[in-house]
Structures are given as C-alpha cells and as structure tokens.
Amino acid sequence: xxxxxxxxxxxxxxxxxxxxxxxxxxxxxxxxxxxxxxxxxxxxxxxxxxxxxxxxxxxxxxxxxxxxxxxxxxxxxxxxxxxxxxxxxxxxxxxxxxxxxxxxxxxxxxxxxxxxxxxxxxxxxxxxxxxxxxxxxxxxxxxxxxxxxxxxxxxxxxxxxxxxxxxxxxxxxxxxxxxxxxxxxxxxxxxxxxxxxxxxxxxxxxxxxxxxxxxxxxxxxxxxxxxxxxxxxxxxxxxxxxxxxxxxxxxxxxxxxxxxxxxxxxxxxxxxxxxxxxxxxxxxxxxxxxxxxxxxxxxxxxxxxxxxxxxxxxxxxxxxxxxxxxxxxxxxxxxxxxxxxxxxxxxxxxxxxxxxxxxxxxxxxxxxxxxxxxxxxxxxxxxxxxxxxxxxxxxxxxxxxxxxxxxxxxxxxxxxxxxxxxxxxxxxxxxxxxxxxxxxxxxxxxxxxxxxxxxxxxxxxxxxxxxxxxxxxxxxxxxxxxxxxxxxxxxxxxxxx
Amino acid sequence: xxxxxxxxxxxxxxxxxxxxxxxxxxxxxxxxxxxxxxxxxxxxxxxxxxxxxxxxxxxxxxxxxxxxxxxxxxxxxxxxxxxxxxxxxxxxxxxxxxxxxxxxxxxxxxxxxxxxxxxxxxxxxxxxxxxxxxxxxxxxxxxxxxxxxxxxxxxxxxxxxxxxxxxxxxxxxxxxxxxxxxxxxxxxxxxxxxxxxxxxxxxxxxxxxxxxxxxxxxxxxxxxxxxxxxxxxxxxxxxxxxxxxxxxxxxxxxxxxxxxxxxxxxxxxxxxxxxxxxxxxxxxxxxxxxxxxxxxxxxxxxxxxxxxxxxxxxxxxxxxxxxxxxxxxxxxxxxxxxxxxxxxxxxxxxxxxxxxxxxxxxxxxxxxxxxxxxxxxxxxxxxxxxxxxxxxxxxxxxxxxxxxxxxxxxxxxxxxxxxxxxxxxxxxxxxxxxxxxxxxxxxxxxxxxxxxxxxxxxxxxxxxxxxxxxxxxxxxxxxxxxxxxxxxxxxxxxxxx
Numbered sequence: 001x002x003x004x005x006x007x008x009x010x011x012x013x014x015x016x017x018x019x020x021x022x023x024x025x026x027x028x029x030x031x032x033x034x035x036x037x038x039x040x041x042x043x044x045x046x047x048x049x050x051x052x053x054x055x056x057x058x059x060x061x062x063x064x065x066x067x068x069x070x071x072x073x074x075x076x077x078x079x080x081x082x083x084x085x086x087x088x089x090x091x092x093x094x095x096x097x098x099x100x101x102x103x104x105x106x107x108x109x110x111x112x113x114x115x116x117x118x119x120x121x122x123x124x125x126x127x128x129x130x131x132x133x134x135x136x137x138x139x140x141x142x143x144x145x146x147x148x149x150x151x152x153x154x155x156x157x158x159x160x161x162x163x164x165x166x167x168x169x170x171x172x173x174x175x176x177x178x179x180x181x182x183x184x185x186x187x188x189x190x191x192x193x194x195x196x197x198x199x200x201x202x203x204x205x206x207x208x209x210x211x212x213x214x215x216x217x218x219x220x221x222x223x224x225x226x227x228x229x230x231x232x233x234x235x236x237x238x239x240x241x242x243x244x245x246x247x248x249x250x251x252x253x254x255x256x257x258x259x260x261x262x263x264x265x266x267x268x269x270x271x272x273x274x275x276x277x278x279x280x281x282x283x284x285x286x287x288x289x290x291x292x293x294x295x296x297x298x299x300x301x302x303x304x305x306x307x308x309x310x311x312x313x314x315x316x317x318x319x320x321x322x323x324x325x326x327x328x329x330x331x332x333x334x335x336x337x338x339x340x341x342x343x344x345x346x347x348x349x350x351x352x353x354x355x356x357x358x359x360x361x362x363x364x365x366x367x368x369x370x371x372x373x374x375x376x377x378x379x380x381x382x383x384x385x386x387x388x389x390x391x392x393x394x395x396x397x398x399x400x401x402x403x404x405x406x407x408x409x410x411x412x413x414x415x416x417x418x419x420x421x422x423x424x425x426x427x428x429x430x431x432x433x434x435x436x437x438x439x440x441x442x443x444x445x446x447x448x449x450x451x452x453x454x455x456x457x458x459x460x461x462x463x464x465x466x467x468x469x470x471x472x473x474x475x476x477x478x479x480x481x482x483x484x485x486x487x488x489x490x491x492x493x494x495x496x497x
Numbered sequence: 498x499x500x501x502x503x504x505x506x507x508x509x510x511x512x513x514x515x516x517x518x519x520x521x522x523x524x525x526x527x528x529x530x531x532x533x534x535x536x537x538x539x540x541x542x543x544x545x546x547x548x549x550x551x552x553x554x555x556x557x558x559x560x561x562x563x564x565x566x567x568x569x570x571x572x573x574x575x576x577x578x579x580x581x582x583x584x585x586x587x588x589x590x591x592x593x594x595x596x597x598x599x600x601x602x603x604x605x606x607x608x609x610x611x612x613x614x615x616x617x618x619x620x621x622x623x624x625x626x627x628x629x630x631x632x633x634x635x636x637x638x639x640x641x642x643x644x645x646x647x648x649x650x651x652x653x654x655x656x657x658x659x660x661x662x663x664x665x666x667x668x669x670x671x672x673x674x675x676x677x678x679x680x681x682x683x684x685x686x687x688x689x690x691x692x693x694x695x696x697x698x699x700x701x702x703x704x705x706x707x708x709x710x711x712x713x714x715x716x717x718x719x720x721x722x723x724x725x726x727x728x729x730x731x732x733x734x735x736x737x738x739x740x741x742x743x744x745x746x747x748x749x750x751x752x753x754x755x756x757x758x759x760x761x762x763x764x765x766x767x768x769x770x771x772x773x774x775x776x777x778x779x780x781x782x783x784x785x786x787x788x789x790x791x792x793x794x795x796x797x798x799x800x801x802x803x804x805x806x807x808x809x810x811x812x813x814x815x816x817x818x819x820x821x822x823x824x825x826x827x828x829x830x831x832x833x834x835x836x837x838x839x840x841x842x843x844x845x846x847x848x849x850x851x852x853x854x855x856x857x858x859x860x861x862x863x864x865x866x867x868x869x870x871x872x873x874x875x876x877x878x879x880x881x882x883x884x885x886x887x888x889x890x891x892x893x894x895x896x897x898x899x900x901x902x903x904x905x906x907x908x909x910x911x912x913x914x915x916x917x918x919x920x921x922x923x924x925x926x927x928x929x930x931x932x933x934x935x936x937x938x939x940x941x942x943x944x945x946x947x948x949x950x951x952x953x954x955x956x957x958x959x960x961x962x963x964x965x966x967x968x969x970x971x972x973x974x975x976x977x978x979x980x981x982x983x984x985x986x987x988x989x990x991x992x993x994x
Contacts, residue, residue, distance in 0.1 A: 007853040007862070009652035009673045012509065015824050024883065025687070025807075025820060155506035176506045185682045189716055190522070192692045193685065219686055219823075310522075323522060326716075327512055356504040365504065386521065 013154060015181060018218040019045050019081045020149035030198075030223040032214075033242060034073035041221070044077065047142060051082030054144030058136050060112050062087030065160060067109060068206060069093050069128065070117030071138035073226055076205045077214050078141060079115055084177070085149055088112070089157035091172070092206030095120060102127045105162050105170055108360060115141070154178030158215075160359050161208055161300050172359035175208070179303040182327060182352035184216040187305055189326040191246070191270055191294075197222040200238055200247040202230040203483060209248055209274065212304040232260040239265045250275030250483025252422055254293075255282050259421075259444070264291050270311060272296045275483030277390050277408045279415040280319055287315050297321035297347075297390050301355040301374055302328070307388045320387040321380075327351050332382055335371035341384040344391055348373035379406075396487045398427035398435050403465045405437055407487060410468065413461045414439060417454060419447035424477045425468065426487045428494060439468035440490055442476060510651060512678060515715040516542050516578045517646035527695075527720040529711075530739060531570035538718070541574065544639060548579030551641030555633050557609050559584030562657060564606060565703060566590050566625065567614030568635035570723055573702045574711050575638060576612055581674070582646055585609070586654035588669070589703030592617060599624045602659050602667055605857060612638070651675030655712075657856050658705055658797050669856035672705070676800040679824060679849035681713040684802055686823035688743070688767055688791075694719040697735055697744040699727040700980060706745055706771065709801040729757040736762045747772035747980025749919055751790075752779050756918075756941070761788050767808060769793045771801075772980030774887050774905045776912040777816055784812050794818035794844075794887050798852040798871055799825070804885045817884040818877075824848050829879055832868035838881040841888055845870035876903075893984045895924035895932050900962045902934055904984060907965065910958045911936060914951060916944035921974045922965065923984045925991060936965040937987055939973060 022031075023045030031044040039047070060066055066083045068076065068090055076092075083090045091109045093102060106114070106128060114128050114135040121137060128135055158180055160172040199217060201210050205226055217224045225242045227234050230253050238244055245267050249257075254273060257264075264271075271286075274296040286293045292311035298304045307330065309322030324330040332338040333345025350373045357365030368375050379397065380390040391406045398405040407425035414423035422442040430436035443449060451471035458467055478489040519528075520542030528541040536544070557563055563580045565573065565587055573589075580587045588606045590599060603611070603625060611625050611632040618634060625632055655677055657669040696714060698707050702723055714721045722739045724731050727750050735741055742764050746754075751770060754761075761768075768783075771793040783790045789808035795801045804827065806819030821827040829835040830842025847870045854862030865872050876894065877887040888903045895902040904922035911920035919939040924932035940946060948968035955964055975986040 007671060009675060009853045010849055010851055011652065011675060012679055012824070012849040016826070021823055025823075155508065174504060178506060178508060182509055185685075188682075188685060188690065189718070192690050192717070194691055195689045220689070221686070326518055326522075327509070329513070352507055352509040354507055356506045 014151040015154065015177075016151060017085055017149035018152065018215065019048055020085070022218045022221055026221045029221055031217065032074055032077055032224050032226065034077075034224075034226040035228065037074065039074055041218070044074075044081070046146070047074075047078045048081035048085060049146035049149070050144040051078050051141035052085040052144065052147035054136065054141045055082055055086055055088070055113065056147055057144060058113050058134065060086050060088050063156075064088040064112035065091050065109055067091040067093050067106060067111035067114045067133075069114055069125065070095050070120040071115060072117070072205060072228060075117065075138050075141070077224075079138065080211065080214060081218070082141065084152065084158055085147060087150065087153070087156060089159055090211075091160045091162075092211070093162070094206070099127050101170060103131065105172075106131055106133060108170075109160055109162075109172060152177045152181075154181060159211060161211070163300050171361055171364055173300045173355045174357055174359050175300075175303050175355055179353050179355060180212055180215045181219070183212055183303040183305065184219045186325040186327040186351070186353065187216070187308070188220065190308055190310065193220045193222070194245065195221065196243070197245045198225055198243050199223070200225045200227070200235070200242070200244045202227045202235060202253060203248065203250070208300045208304050209298070213248065230256075232256055232262060236260070236262045239263065239268070244268055246270045246272065248272045248274065250479075251278040251282055252479070252483065254278075254286060254291075255421065258282075258285055258289065264289070268292060270294050272305070272308065274298050274305075275479075276485055277319070277321070277392075279412045281412070281416040283314065283318050287318070295321045297388060299349075299374075299376060301368070301376070302349055302351075303353045303355070306330075306349050306353070309387075317383070317387050320383070320389050322388065323386050324349070324388070325351070325353075328353065330382065330388060331373060332380065335373045338382060342381055344379050344381045346394055347376045347378045347380045347388070347390065349376060350374065393487070396426065398425075398437055400427065400430075400433045400435050400437055401465050402434070405466050410437065410439065410458070410462065410466055413458050414441060414454065416461070417449060417457050419443050419449040420454070422477050424485050424487060424490050426490045428491065430469070433469075436469040437466060438470045438472070438490075440472045440474050440477060442474055511648040512651065512674075513648060514582055514646035515649065515712065516545055517582070519715045519718055523718045526718055528714065529571055529574055529721050529723065531574075531721075531723040532725065534571065536571055538715070541571075541578070543643070544571075544575045545578035545582060546643035546646070547641040548575045548638035549582040549641065549644035551633065551638050552579055552583055552585070552610065553644055554641060555610050555631065557583050557585050560653075561585040561609035562588050562606055564588040564590050564603060564608035564611045564630075566611055566622065567592050567617035568612060569614070569702060569725060572614070572635050572638070574721075576635065577708065577711060578715070579638065581649065581655060582644060584647065584650070584653060586656055587708075588657045588659075589708070590659070591703070596624050598667060600628065602669075603628055603630060605667075606657055606659075606669060649674045649678075651678060656708060658708070660797050668858055668861055670797045670852045671854055671856050672797075672800050672852055676850050676852060677709055677712045678716070680709055680800040680802065681716045683822040683824040683848070683850065684713070684805070685717070687805055687807065690717045690719065691742065692718065693740070694742045695722055695740050696720070697722045697724070697732070697739070697741045699724045699732060699750060700745065700747070705797045705801050706795070710745065727753075729753055729759060733757070733759045736760065736765070741765055743767045743769065745769045745771065747976075748775040748779055749976070749980065751775070751783060751788075752918065755779075755782055755786065761786070765789060767791050769802070769805065771795050772976075773982055774816070774818070774889075774909075776909045778909070778913040780811065780815050784815070792818045794885060796846075796873060798865070798873070799846055799848075800850045800852070803827075803846050803850070806884075814880070814884050817880070817886050819885065820883050821846070821885070822848070822850075825850065827879065827883075827885060828870060829877065832870045835879060839878055841876050841878045843891055844873045844875045844877045844885070844887065846873060847871065890984070893923065895922075895934055897924065897927075897930045897932050897934055898962050899931075902963050907934065907936065907955070907959065907963055910955050911938060911951065913958070914946060914954050916940050916946040917951070919974050921982050921984060921987050923987045925988065927966070930966075933966040934963060935967045935969070935987075937969045937971050937974060939971055
C-alpha cells in the first residue's frame with residue numbers, strides 16, 4: 001500500500017491497567033454499590049492492589065489462571081481486577097455445578113490457585129480438596145502488600161468462562177483483555193457513555209454479563225449497582241434510590257418487574273434485555289409502559305453483547321435484537337455471504353470481541369471459528385435493513401412430522417395467555433412424528449389453567465404441527481446464571497405429562 | 498504466556514467504514530451543520546459514496562493520496578470520507594501557503610489527484626498547474642456513481658498533515674485510521690459521549706482538530722457545527738440556537754467571546770481549549786464566568802488531544818493541561834523515566850494516537866520517535882499527581898544572560914494588562930545577552946498603552962531578566978490554522994522596536 005517510505009503504524013497492543021488509570025482520574029467517583037456498601041474507584045483500586053499482592057505471594061504469575069469459587073459482590077470485583085493486574089486470567093466457577101462437573105472444570109482450567117469464599121470453605125468444598133489444588137480464602141485478599149499496576153497486553157487472556165453447551169463436557173471460552181476492551185468501546189459507540197451512568201446488575205457478577213460490565217465500568221468511569229440475585233423489591237428500591245440509568249435484565253425478570261408494578265425511573269435510558277429471545281407480549285407490555293427496552297443478542301464467546309436494539313427503535317421492529325454492534329459483523333448461514341433477508345440460518349459473528357477459542361480444545365475451537373467467524377449455534381435471520389431476529393439454538397430446533405418448529409415461537413404464544421408466567425418448549429423422541437413438541441409451563445401465582453385450555457388458546461394462534469403434544473406444569477424453569485433457558489435440561493428430564 | 502494450546506487472539510485490524518456504518522444506524526441524525534445547511538448521516542453518506550465514485554473514476558486507488566486544495570465545510574467533510582472509503586489518504590493543503598511552500602508540499606506528497614475548490618480554480622491556482630498534477634473540481638464530487646464502502650484497515654494512512662515546524666521544510670505527519678479511531682475512543686473515555694452531543698468547530702476543518710472531530714462525530718453519531726472561521730456573532734448565535742455541548746477553541750477566541758459578553762449555554766459541557774498554553778488571567782476570567790473550560794494539549798502528531806483537563810478540575814490546577822488521555826503515556830525529559838515532579842523537560846508521548854512518522858522523512862521520523870516515544874519539541878513538567886503543565890516549544894525558549902526565559906510566561910503576564918488583547922514573545926540575537934527578550938503586542942480596540950507602561954506593569958510581576966528589551970505594537974499576531982502562535986514568524990520578521 002505504501003509508495004513512500006515503509007513505516008510502522010502503532011496499533012493498540014497494550015493499555016494501562018484499567019482500574020489503576022481510572023482511579024488516578026476518578027478516585028472519588030462511585031465504582032460499585034453491592035451488599036449495602038459503596039466503593040469509590042480509589043477504594044476499589046486500593047483493594048485490588050492489595051489483593052494482587054496476596055495473589056502474587058500465593059504464587060500467581062503472568063499467564064496463570066486464578067479460579068474463583070464463590071466470592072460475589074465487591075469481593076469478586078476486587079479479585080477480578082487483582083487477577084488482571086498480575087497478567088493472569090480469572091476462571092469463575094459456578095458453585096452450583098455438580099461435583100463431577102466442578103472436578104472437570106478445575107482439572108481442565110489448570111489454575112495456579114483457587115480463591116474460595118468463606119461460605120464455601122465452611123461447607124467443606126470437597127472437590128477442590130480432593131484435587132489438592134492450592135487455595136486462598138477470598139477474605140484474606142485484603143491482607144496483601146499492594147502490588148503495582150502494569151500494562152494490559154490486549155492479546156493476553158482476561159478470563160476463561162465455562163459454558164456447558166448443549167452436549168458433551170463443558171468448554172472454557174477464552175476471553176482476552178482486548179475482547180473486553182473492544183467490547184466496551186463498540187458498545188459505547190451504540191449506547192453512548194454518560195459520566196453519571198449507573199449500571200444495575202441483578203445476575204451473578206461472574207457471568208460474562210456481569211464480568212464485562214465490571215470491566216466496562218472501570219473504563220468508562222461509571223458505577224455498577226450489583227444485587228445479590230434478583231428480587232422485585234430490591235430493584236424497586238434501586239430504581240428509586242440509586243440513580244440507575246442502565247439495567248441488564250433477562251425476560252423473566254422484566255416480566256416480574258412489570259407484574260409487580262415497579263416504577264421505571266425517568267433517568268433509566270437502556271434496559272439491555274438479553275439471555276434469549278424475549279416473548280413478544282412482554283416487549284409489547286414494556287413498550288406500552290414506556291420502558292426503554294433494548295433487546296440484545298449476546299454470548300459468552302462475544303464477551304457479552306453482539307447486537308443491540310436502540311430503545312427508540314424497539315417498537316418499530318418488535319422481536320428484533322437490533323443490528324450488530326459498530327465493530328461487529330454478522331452473517332446468516334454462510335461466512336461468505338448471508339442468506340437473503342428473512343431466511344433463517346445459523347448466526348455467525350466476527351469482530352474484535354470474539355473469543356480466540358476454547359481452552360485446550362483445538363478441535364472445538366477450529367470448528368467454532370471456521371472461516372474466521374464464530375459459529376454461534378443459534379438460528380436467526382436478518383431483515384432487509386440488517387436487523388437481527390434470533391429464533392433459537394440450532395440444537396433446540398424441533399423436527400416434527402417433517403416441519404421445523406422453533407421452540408421460542410411456541411413459548412411466545414404460551415406466554416400470551418394471562419395465566420402463564422414462563423414457558424419452555426422442547427422436542428422429545430416420538431415414534432410417529434420423529435420429535436414431539438413438549439412444553440413445561442410456570443403459572444402465575446393465584447392463576448389456574450389446564451393443559452386443554454392452553455392448547456385451545458394456542459390453536460387459535462399456531463399451526464397444528466406446532467402445538468405441544470404434552471404440557472407439564474412446574475414451579476420454575478431451569479435457567480443458567482445468565483438467565484438463558486436450559487432446554488437441554490427439560491429434554492433430559494423428559495418432562496412429559 | 499500460554500501453558501495450554503496456542504491460540505490466535507483477534508485484535509482490531511479493521512473496522513467497518515465509519516460513516517457508512519453510522520449512516521446505517523443513524524440515517525436521520527444530524528451529521529453536519531455548515532454554511533447554513535444541515536446534512537444528516539444518511540445524506541452525508543450518500544454524498545461521500547458519490548464522491549468516492551468520482552475519485553475512483555479519476556484514478557484514485559487504495560494507498561493513494563488525494564490532496565485537498567480549498568474545499569471547506571461540508572465539501573471537505575464529503576471529500577474526507579470519500580477518500581477514506583477508497584482506502585486512500587487525504588492531504589489537506591493550506592491555501593494560504595506561499596507558492597514555494599505549496600509547490601514543495603505538492604511535490605513531496607505525490608498525490609494521485611488534487612481536488613480544488615471552484616473559488617481556487619477561479620484564481621488560477623498557478624502552482625498545481627505548473628506541476629501538471631491531475632485535478633478535479635470539488636464541486637464535481639457530487640456527480641460520481643456511488644461507490645460501495647469497504648473496511649478501514651487501521652494501519653492504513655488516513656491523512657498526511659503538513660506541519661511547518663520551527664525550522665526547515667514542511668514535514669508531512671502521517672496519521673493512520675487507527676490513530677483517529679483510538680483517539681476517538683480514548684477521548685470518549687475521558688469526556689464521555691452523549692448521543693445528543695453537538696461539537697462546535699470555528700477552525701478550519703482541514704486542521705487536525707477539525708479533521709479528527711469530523712471522524713469522531715461519525716463514530717459517535719453526533720453532530721458537528723462548523724463555522725467558516727471565527728466570529729463572536731456566529732458563536733453567539735450557535736450557542737443560542739444550535740444546542741452546542743462541546744466547543745473547540747483557542748485562547749484568543751475564548752478571550753474575544755468573553756470580551757463580547759457572549760452567553761455560554763447551560764448545555765455546554767466542554768470547551769476544549771487548545772492551540773498552546775492558555776494565559777492564566779484568561780482561565781481565571783472564564784472560571785469566574787462559570788465556563789466549562791478544559792485546557793488541552795494536542796498536536797498534529799497525536800491526531801489531536803494528548804492531554805485534557807476535565808472542566809470540573811480546571812480551577813484546582815489553573816494552568817495545567819490535565820493528565821494524558823486514558824490510553825496515552827507521557828514522559829518528561831527521558832523515555833525511561835520522567836524527571837521528578839516540577840522539573841521541566843521535553844514532553845514525550847506514546848500511545849495508539851501517535852503518528853507513525855513523517856512522510857518520506859525517515860531521519861526525521863527516527864529522530865522524532867526514538868525510544869518509542871514521540872519527542873514533541875514542547876517543554877513542560879508534571880506535578881506530583883501527573884498533571885501536565887506545558888511551558889513552551891523547546892525551540893522558542895529564550896536564553897538571555899544565561900537564564901531560561903519561557904515566552905509563554907511573559908505573554909501571560911502581558912495579557913494581564915487590561916489594554917492587552919494578545920501578545921507574542923520571542924528571542925532575537927543580542928550581542929550583550931546572547932538573546933534579547935522581545936514582545937509583539939495587540940491592544941484591545943479603543944485601548945492605549947505605551948511600551949514603558951507595559952514594562953512598568955511587568956516589572957511588578959516578573960524577574961528583571963524576563964522583561965522584554967523591546968515591545969512592538971501590531972494589529973494581529975501570526976497564528977497557524979490551529980490557532981497556534983507562530984513565534985518563528987515573529988522572530989523572522991525581527992519585530993523589534
């Protein structure tokens with residue numbers, strides 16, 4: 001390209017430590033409100049420096065992995081920043097994993113150190129003990145000697161987050177510092193970033209949604225308001241008192257807030273609604289209530305958001321997850337050229353937020369990233385203007401009597417019934433149909449509806465081949481930490497009436 | 498660093514075309530208000546696509562350079578985006594250059610094409626004609642066939658901007674697309690970016706300050722309000738009617754606005770004050786008036802801002818240009834470690850906004866970038882907390898009687914006299930002192946002051962060796978397009994009474 005002298009363009013290989021630099025600039029600004037306590041950026045940075053010292057004394061070196069078992073809230077934020085400060089990567093381990101799963105994850109990740117919360121230690125944490133991995137009490141992180149900050153190399157790993165996928169062993173999605181940095185930037189190019197933004201999180205911080213927001217907040221210099229799990233009352237109070245401007249929710253949370261009549265404050269400018277396609281009736285209710293809903297499509301492997309609908313356009317294309325983020329490229333069905341508008345195929349994603357692959361899984365990596373695009377395993381289509389509509393996990397598609405049935409469509413229709421709070425639809429082997437459409441339904445408190453009544457309700461709305469052959473009632477649906485419905489678990493339980 | 502499988506982390510090598518992607522998302526949003534006309538992002542994108550077609554037809558190919566002679570306002574913005582869309586770089590040529598300078602720049606830059614405004618064509622543009630370079634009327638850019646957009650390779654050049662420096666021939670500072678992209682991001686991490694921001698520019702768009710804001714605006718999706726030169730009345734109107742939230746000014750403009758009693762609107766959140774150190778009295782006046790002043794240190798070679806003071810801290814450290822931007826590293830005096838706080842030395846800058854060097858000037862490039870830092874030629878110091886204080890161009894330092902005299906300090910003191918509107922201080926050879934301190938002063942309209950009176954005024958404020966041996970009165974001071982005082986011109990004119 002150069003006709004003159006050769007020159008070496010400077011890329012962005014490294015950045016200063018995000019938290020340290022933020023603390024330099026905004027020491028007195030609120031960083032985190034969690035568990036009834038506030039931390040400023042100066043305080044969070046001081047804690048992270050001490051925690052980094054404690055980790056280093058325990059042997060953590062650049063390139064290592066630090067597994068986090070249990071610490072939540074501000075302890076998790078401190079551990080995250082401390083790990084990054086040392087040039088290491090964090091491996092958040094879901095404490096709800098079964099023993100066998102936890103053992104697999106801990107063996108696979110090869111952490112230098114486990115950081116375990118007191119609560120878990122009290123429970124005896126049998127798996128880590130059995131593995132003989134060195135561990136550190138999360139509460140002792142505050143006792144370290146402050147370690148100096150160092151530059152973030154953007155190609156270095158920041159986190160390995162295990163996803164159970166739909167089949168087989170869990171896989172550790174590797175996320176680099178660059179994935180999070182560029183994710184923060186490309187998201188800001190869509191949403192803007194206001195110095196007084198406050199971001200409400202009601203899901204675990206160790207999920208990609210929480211982790212990425214903690215890192216973004218340090219870059220932007222804004223505050224995170226973190227709840228320990230979801231409760232309508234806590235959100236109501238936060239909306240009233242915490243100056244929340246952005247909230248990350250999953251559909252079932254939004255539905256419960258609307259049901260509870262929670263007032264959405266005028267300063268709230270974005271509700272990022274992720275964790276799977278949102279039922280249409282829910283979107284319509286939220287829109288009618290004037291809530292700034294931004295349906296979002298995101299994955300662990302894209303360090304959170306991949307596409308987002310601006311709230312002022314949600315009403316114009318109900319059901320869409322918006323366009324890809326500024327720096328993100330989408331393809332439907334094929335790496336070389338998308339299928340025509342309206343035609344459904346696998347969603348492929350490319351861009352600087354995409355994971356470099358799965359930890360120690362070269363085949364899975366190659367398979368997922370073939371052709372330079374992340375093959376998400378989700379099925380969707382784009383409309384003429386490039387807006388994405390996510391239909392389902394490809395593995396969740398039901399083939400019944402030679403027809404494709406998209407579970408989300410049936411769930412959507414079920415949720416329109418006034419007695420239905422939540423619904424999960426899945427396929428089970430069936431000698432006559434290949435697969436039979438099955439549904440598990442959660443009713444609203446104090447409401448009643450029979451399977452026959454729901455089927456009659458659906459019959460007016462859906463083609464006959466989409467109607468569930470079986471409807472089961474339960475108190476709750478299995479969802480992962482990010483709020484995604486685990487249809488696989490429904491399938492495996494064979495939830496069939 | 499990797500103990501598991503090798504993996505390839507995705508960096509940010511390319512981005513979508515900024516304007517095209519912005520237009521996709523925000524077609525109806527205001528992009529540019531200039532010359533009494535508004536362009537939305539959809540309109541600007543359409544014009545840029547046509548202009549790219551016209552340039553391509555005229556032979557412009559990826560890696561080429563397109564010289565811009567004269568087109569201003571929206572025509573310049575269209576040409577800029579069209580040039581980038583083709584993978585080429587723009588070379589804005591200052592039309593006020595003397596024939597010899599212009600000839601040098603045009604020969605040096607080796608443009609594939611000159612784009613010349615009608616106004617200049619009418620004047621005959623003797624230099625380009627003499628050089629026999631192919632040219633295109635700027636006005637004909639609208640007649641092209643729309644060219645498709647393509648990805649921006651971030652290491653590709655976006656612009657070559659000639660700086661005259663203090664001695665010798667002009668040098669073309671190369672700026673990559675990455676320099677501008679990362680500049681936009683790192684600036685946003687300090688200032689935030691609000692979807693309804695409007696950025697006022699009263700300096701030429703072809704200056705690095707203008708050019709970088711045009712590109713940032715497309716990334717952020719905000720509007721630029723561009724004036725054709727500076728006038729108090731036009732700014733007053735813009736402040737009242739255009740919803741301006743950010744303005745880029747140089748000190749003399751700010752002084753004139755304050756003198757004229759222009760009202761600063763409440764929505765205004767940042768006045769980026771660049772183009773050389775701001776006199777302390779001016780900062781104090783602005784602060785007293787509640788103006789959100791953000792003194793800034795920037796250079797062509799850093800794609801504009803390198804350090805910026807947040808307006809809410811300006812009053813706490815009057816005279817500082819703030820800290821380096823989020824991704825920018827500063828050193829004073831030495832690449833390895835800064836001089837101690839308070840000690841003055843050359844300002845060195847490193848980061849992703851730093852130019853890869855000077856076009857076809859390998860020695861100058863090597864000299865400027867030795868040790869991996871840009872050697873700015875400016876002298877300054879940082880305080881204990883890392884805030885930068887810019888003193889002067891190193892080449893402007895006056896050595897008088899064995900003492901260092903910083904011209905800006907003397908100018909500062911002169912500007913505190915109520916009759917003084919502007920002042921330039923420089924050294925001239927002197928047999929007795931080595932160099933003699935000399936001053937050129939512009940008085941306010943309707944004010945009078947003699948050299949003796951000013952000297953008496955200074956004597957109360959400055960050490961004797963800093964007092965000008967000569968004070969000359971003029972109607973204006975020579976400044977470049979970015980508002981920087983050209984002390985070299987004062988020196989060369991030997992402006993001595």
